[in-house]
Amino acid sequence: MTVMFLIGAIVCGLSVLVCWTMTAVRDHPADSSIISLAAIELYLLAYAVYAGIRQLGGASVAGEVWEFWGYILTALLLPVGVFIWAMIDKTRWSNLVMSFVGLVVFVMVYRLEEIWWGSAL
Structure with missing residues (x-):
């Protein structure tokens, strides 16, 4: 690992926990949920540079x-695409x-590790 x-x-x-909590307490996209998407995007950029x-x-x-x-590029597009979608659909469900x-990026990073090292963690 x-x-x-x-x-x-x-x-x-942490992003998943923040977003689930905000789903329960907010009826619109929460800033903390958006910041958690930005944190995922920054992590993915660092992973790509590394x-x-x-x-x-x-x-x-x-x-x-x-x-x-391909996995890295796709993962980099996910937070951006979902952010745009959340700005259009301003409901609790965003x-x-x-x-x-x-959740999806976690699975993709797990798969990236398999491709990178040749075996599961």
């Missing part, structure tokens, strides 16, 4: 490189939809 994975698990988990530096340094990905970077970003 890498440090980057652990950081991602914590960021995603992966890029690692690959430029000569390290290889155990799986397919196109699949690895917070719930934002919570799914944390």
Whole structure:
């Protein structure tokens, strides 16, 4: 288990908890839910930079490189897309939809670790 994975698990988990809480107490998209999406996006940017530096340094990905970077690019688009959607649909349920970003990104980062290292954590 890498440090980057652990950081991602914590960021995603906290985001999910914040969004679920805001779903229960707010009837519109909460600022804290939006900030939690931004935290996920910042984490993913850091993960992408770390992966890029690692690959430029000569390290290889155990799986397919196109699949690895495809996961990263897709994961980077999720928080942005859901943020835009939440700004359009200003209901309580926007917070719930934002919570799914944390869950999906966690699974994607787990898969990235499998592709990167060649085995499950």
